[in-house]
Amino acid sequence: MDDTPSPRNAINRFVQAVSNTVQAPVIWFREKVVEPNRTPYPWYHQKFRRVPTIDECYTDDPVCYYEAQLQFKRDKLVDNEILNILRMRFEDCVMYEAPDHVRKCRPLLEEYEKASENWFIKYGDLGAYGNVIDAYMKQKHRMVWERRHGPVGTGMKEAAVEVEAH
Structure with a gap:
């Protein structure tokens, strides 16, 4: 009724x-x-189509910027959760394998450290309000640095140091 x-x-x-x-x-x-x-289809497994990244957007296309920003936020949330899961796996391993955790949990620790390094390369130093354009500029500056000086963390190339000294 x-x-x-x-x-x-x-x-x-x-x-x-x-x-x-x-x-x-x-x-x-x-x-x-x-x-x-x-x-x-369960809502928690909702799949979003991949949208063009910020480097594929035209400069006068605000809709493309908006979609790229939303994709960036979703990717960041997923990467945060992956990092959180890896951290929890390592912590659980340490708790379970108490005396031998240094040896037995080493692969999990290395995987977590590599994932956290990759997360920091992509999202680190952007701050709470970092957006897709800031991340793209960070990536561009890193690529320019690596082209001039070699991989980040290996020190500067000798020729670049000598040029700056003169």
Whole structure:
């Protein structure tokens, strides 16, 4: 049965009749056509299509910037969760393998350290309000540095040091 209360006066009856006239076809179409043809999919496994990255967007395309920003935020959340899972696995291993944890948990620690290094390369020093453009510029500056001086952390090339000294 319909769970709406019965109208009190003529105006309420008229409004309800108009509402039913407009809503009834929409409700029927949704219940009889849309929902039977829809495949159920859990919301927590929602898959978003990959959108163009910020380097593929034109400079006058704000929609592309917005989509790239949302993709960047989703990627950051996923990378944060991956890092969190790796950290929890290592901590669980240390708790479980108490006296021999240094030897037995070494592969998990190395995997976590590599993942955290990669996370910092991509998202580190962006701050809380870092956006996709800041991350892209950080990547660009890192590539320029590596082209001039070699990989970050290995020190500067000898020729570059000599040129700056003169």
